[in-house]
Amino acid sequence: MRVVQRVANFLASHLLAVYAAVALLYLLAPIAAVTLFSFNDPVGRSNYAWSSFTFDNWLSLFRDPTLVQAVGTSLRIALISTTIATILGTLMALALVRYQFRLRKSIDLFIFLPLATPEIVLGASLLTLFVTLRIPLGDLTLILAHVMFNVSYVVVTLKARLAGFDMRLEEAAADLGANPLQTFWRITFPLILPGIAAGALLAFGLSLDDFVITRFNAGQTQTFPVYVYLKVQKGIPPQVNAFATLFFFATVTLVAAAALLQRRRANLSK
């Protein structure tokens, strides 16, 4: 009886902590599994059952040229589409927050459409469009497709940031003799940079990760997710786990660095 009582008391006072731990476990378990199996020495083709520990997969990370190429393609597409989407999205967010113009409300709504439409529909529609326009499938169509959905994410992220921007700062800059261009680069841009970076990071991640739209519009181009998909039948090589782990920790490091930087900045301007 007493033991039950104790356990109940412990739960009552640590409920939040327990709940948080369970939630974190739930979120991180798959990633832990991926990481763990990057150190597995699989028996046979599939890397699903644990057999023994090895560094081999990491040491032979670049052994399969198709895999290396797919990773390279993914990074290239992500980088280009993120850059374009971030520039376009930033300008769009600025226009949507700053100016009153016709169809502003409709554009606000259209921005959300790519986020709400099922990817499979987007992918199929884009394919139809590209085929109709006779644009050969490949890097170009992939970049166009990724820019399309990434713009939405950048705009939505940045709009939230811009809503809190004090317009008086721009007036103050103009008052002190800065023309609109100088005002933008010296005042507006540095202040909204964290928002731009957050949008860009999100876009980069989504582009790297995208499978459905990519599968429809890639043509002969093979990205990392497509490579993995095609390998499912024959068995996914454990190097894929190693790359996935690498991506994960690179992202975590990047986000942590950004958060740290922002906190330092916030502390300074407090």
Add this chain to the structure above:
Amino acid sequence: MADVDVRLVDVTKRFGDQVAVDGITLDVTDGEFFTLLGPSGCGKTTTLRMIGGFEQPSSGTIELQGRDVTNLPPYERDVNTVFQSYALFPHLSIFENVAFGLRRKHVKGDEVKQRVGEALELVQLVGYEARKPGQLSGGQAQRVALARALVNRPAVLLLDEPLGALDLKLRKQMGIELKRIQREVGITFVYVTHDQEEAMTMSDRIAVMNKGRYEQLAGPETLYERPATRFVAGFVGASNLLEGRVGSDGDMWTVTLPSGAVVRAPKSLGDIGSAGAIGVRPEKLALLEPGQESRGNRLDGVVVDTSYLGVITQYVVEGDGGLRLLVSEQNVDRTTRSDTWRPGERVALTWKPDHGFVVGDSAKA
């Protein structure tokens, strides 16, 4: 006659159907501390923003030192603004905030350093160069905003309720500080406030604004002693306004009150219609025993309320015919409250005719 630094000619600003500023014409002279005083929504801030270039007038012209700047953007006008919210750049150090205007003008590094130093010295913030705006108190941020504007040596400095965000004590202190700085640098100040005490303390001249126009433009003393309209009489200091029929008797106005009593005030202003009010400031009224002899204007009444306020004692006296008057007496000879008039006592209210003023409904100075 001193040079005109700011000239507004028939400036009107409409926002949709709303007329924010309604045909203002005025001159601000070189080196003057000029104040736009009025309640919120009277158009004072819009007027200031038009001088700064942040708003375009719907009609009329704005001149700075004889040059038409009506269509120039803010960055091409030789004016600087101290914003109500200060609008310091949060990502730049105090030094870079103050240096911002100089850098836009490509002032050389050594000179920037020297002038920023001087500006910070002027506002007593030497040693704060490396800090960020977020690390300053409200009063300090306010002074940085002032230094950031003054360092450019503008022809005119615009100040939009710069003390509004400070607490009362700091506000008074900064008010005195502002006046000192203005005398020291000799730059023309155009100051916007809704606080009549602030305006009276600092200004050379004040335009009292109401509903997009100014009702009177004068020095603090004239505004107080000879307000031109009911609005000015009520907004600048406390006034007793007694409605009545206005007549003329030589160089005096006579005002016949509803009770039948006739009181007089000097004819210092232009023509007034037949309906008007006589005004007299609470401290200019004296209370006497009902039987006591007096000269000048006189009304009878009953004390209905007294409050002891330290420097003064304030009475509310109900005159015959239901008029309520506020009277303040200096507590010079008083040591205890027992000397004061008590509620219910009958008294006579008197004042010198010269101390009153008459306002009509459409009078303009």
